[in-house]
Amino acid sequence: MRQRLATTLVGIVGLALAGATTAGPAGAAERTETDARTAPVRTATAPAKAATVEKIANRPIAFEVVNTNETSALCLADNRPHVLRGRLVGPRSKVSGSAGRLRVNVLVHDAGTGAWFWNLRQAPAFDYATQLARRGETSLVLDRLGYDRSPLANGHATCLGAQATMLHQVVQHLYSGNYRFIDRANEDDQPPHATHVVVHGHGTGATIAQLEAAEFADVAALVLMSAPTATPTGQALRAVTDQLGRCVGGDGYSAYGATPAEFRSLLFASAPAKVRRLATARRNPTPCGDVSSVLAAVGSATLTSGRVEAPVLVLSGGRDARVRRLGRAGAEAMFGGSARVSTRTFGKAGSALPLEAGAAGVRETVLRFLAGVRPTL
Template identity: 30%
Template sequence: MPRMKDVGIVLAAVAVAAAVPLVANLGAAPGPTAGAQQISDETRAQAAEATARRLADADIVDLAVEFTVRDVNRSATPCTPTDETYTVRGHLTAPESVLAEEDPQVTLYQHDLSANEWYWRLDVPGYHHAEELARRGHASLTIDRVGYGASDRPNGYHLCLGAQADMTDQIIGDLRAGDYRVVESTAEVVEFSSVVLAGLGTGAQIAQHAALFGNADGLVVMGWADLGRTNRFMTRFFAGLSTCMQSAGPDQQPEVDGGYAYFDVGATQYVETNFHDADPEVLAAATPLQTRHPCKEVVSQLEGISTDLRELPEVTTPVLGVYGTEDSLFQDGEEQLALFSEADTELITLPDAGHYVGLDSEPELFHDGLADWLAAR
């Protein structure tokens, strides 16, 4: 049973949501691959094998890892968690030499609403983020957060922003303590001395809230602006909220599957929202991977924005902002960084890049800029 504050957050949006045409519902929305160029399973397998060969040839380690987290909320954003224990799955990708260092650093990446871990691991040469950062000397932890991909998937009406931030902070502690599992490998776990948080879109908002715990050594905010939300974002937000509200009810329980929706309806809208000038090979690989998001993650964003405006001046760790000039969802990166009034901030603006800054034109500008900033931490 949700707390009254959670219900109030939903009801506060009803008036606006009602004014937005209902363009989808959970049962009838076009699938994510509608109209998209298809890639066969065989082609995807071949691309994954090619990635594995490139990593091995470059002495880059790529380990499947698991973390045990508890869905609790000790963040500054109020929302009701399940208090259940879940498994978060992902990959640790790094040069062998970095993992052997005395005081290694790792960056923990949080994906956006319409993607999961694949965003950081797309099997297209030059666009596999974890590979490109490893080639530049950096370790990356990419994950499916709870509710996405290979990680545990409770009912989406029970996964809120504040709890996702808490679980992110738990993973930071696990990385420092070496309290995680390496899967299908005899490799030993590594204890990291420095952990940087990074996120895209909603993943960036979660990273911001996790940084408020004070346990991260740096923060990278990509494609998120509390005061720079565009009309397209607001239209898609409230349309998706309407979709989620239509399926909500008092019988929703954490263990019951359901409570997930698409932010964009169909492949065309998905591409228009997230890309601007992407390589056709990237579009063919990424478009069919569009992901549903947990409904309560979106609902709790409204309260999360209030938290950001109130609490982000308390962040003192260095902050990097990364924004594409053609991002259809968020703009005004300088204004977002100004919220971090007590932190050292730096802005990278990527010309001709859309919301998916790492999958659009000239990804090397993004990878080089991020790698240089991480090296200075």
């Protein structure tokens, strides 16, 4: 019975995800796929030079949020207050709260990973947040509720609609400065206010980011990596089947990938062995409320995608084991209300783009896109 229910749910998810690619002409996504070497992001402004950025700060921070669902993705959460923790990574003068315009990049992780995905300090060449900081960018590396430094006792007590709502609360707190340094030295040590926020999402985190941008309209831009709104592969559907089957048993949390080897095969195609080992050692179980609400979240993100007005960058891996590439035509059809839609495919990469062998190219593409983003305040 448990397996039949899980299989049925995944079948529905598969149909919903497959339907997400039908917004444009048939076959458009496949016809427009290009390799990263031949499809630069269209922007008039070059990224910041890699030159002389000051010392990087990496400070722990905390946000008070309410785990409630205010999106169109129908799912239930506990409606209780929680603390989300993360780290603010950027040039020291910006992280210290100095005056002036400040862009904050909010980095939203996938199922089964965590904030470490964006801030893998044991492998500096693949530390997305720190490498962006060396180019003058400031990032919030956030543990979503139910992961690492943002614990949740009952994994059934949240869902992806609530995750998008809490992301909205975090964005608003960044604008107002209503959050705190955990290691605050004195009363004058206050965190900075953002003048504009760009949300970067990977995998399920991309669905959360997309849903937040569509329904709350408070971000300056979106960077979507390996987004599940593209067509899922059979391997991806089998992984979700396994997760759902174990969640029906009531344990509250379920691993993404039944084994460490499967986890690696879902995320990676070209990452160095050291990166794969580090990621495997840090993988997290997924809150079952997130797993069981995948259908609702992906469906709502797809249906509301035309409401995203901010510029959108869609990044894909040519060897992604989980989703097939959306393509430029498909992305432009999906985000028809966006001010600017850019796409890029990295031919040799799998799903985990910031951790794959072409990670430097991913960052350069993002930096070029960010150079054209304007403040919302």
